[in-house]
Amino acid sequence: MPIDLQVGLKASVTVPGSSANLGPGFDTLGLALGIYDTVEVEVTESGLEVVIFGEGADELPRDSSHLVVKAIREGLRAANAHAPGLKVTCTNAIPQSRGLGSSAAAAVAGVVAANTLAGQPLDTEAVVQLSSAFEGHPDNAAASVLGGAVVSWTDVPVDGVTQPAYRAVGVDVHPSIRATALVPDFHASTHAVRQVLPSHVTHTDARFNVSRTAVMTVAIQHHPELLWEGTRDRLHQPYRADVLPVTAEWVNHMRNRGYAAYLSGAGPTVMVLSTEPVPDKILSSAREAELRVLDLDIAGAVTATLSRA
Structure with a gap:
């Protein structure tokens, strides 16, 4: 049976931006950066309300096509949870479409918000998998999930049916960098x-x-x-x-x-x-x-x- 989330429950997520590739590590290396988007997701009685401040406020959609909303719903599905309605408030500091991981951060924020509302049934590996699937490679999303630097890779199934597995491990960053x-x-x-x-x-x-x-x-x-x-x-x-x-x-x-x-x-x-x-x-x-x-x-x-x- 799905978990029915109570009205008034609220998750607040702070997610860092990221830089991918780091030069030679194409779709493999990533680095979390100290610039942050915040997303608040409140369970409401019905409907969907999306509020956006900061970067992209004049450009991003305010309906179910918003990437954060898509990620929330995917996260809720994976957590076997249901929300009657949602109010989503995004305060964006990460520049949009500039190579600083704004879309990956949105996906991570949505999945983590859903997981938090549902009581965190999803482990870190599952959060990396779900958020990486939106972009088709895990370097940015994994960096935002794990922090620091990451080495990531994709296990592509040979059967042509099973979804790719997105994986990553954290790498400590020298404190002087x-x-x-x-x-x-x-x-x-x-x-x-x-x-x-x-x-x-x-x-x-x-x-x-x-x-x-x-x-x-x-x-x-x-x-x-x-x-x-x-x-x-x-x-x-x-x-x-x-x-x-x-x-x-x-x-x-x-x-x-x-x-x-x-x-x-x-x-x-x-x-x-x-x-x-x-x-x-x-x-x-x-x-x-x-x-x-x-x-x-x-x-x-x-x-x-x-x-x-």
């Missing part, structure tokens, strides 16, 4: 940016990325002096440069000055990992180029609380 995001004032469609990627790559390029992904997992944990080498990539960033010229220019600009810069997710954000603050002179130049500068800590895991309205 900080992130600086340079955020252009335009959106990037993950689907569109993926279309420019080739269907085949050379063995040389594949070997290059395997080695740099291995370097990156060591760099982020124990050897931050290797971050520049660990963020080198040949599988996706060179192909995306033509459709994201501003991003490519600034990635090269920063890397030529010795900074471990890379395309964050599908972009257009440029992410810089460093152990010292990026000099004000460089950041001023970025602002003059109409890039938003975000100085970010490495975030912990998603958090949630349960209360009554």
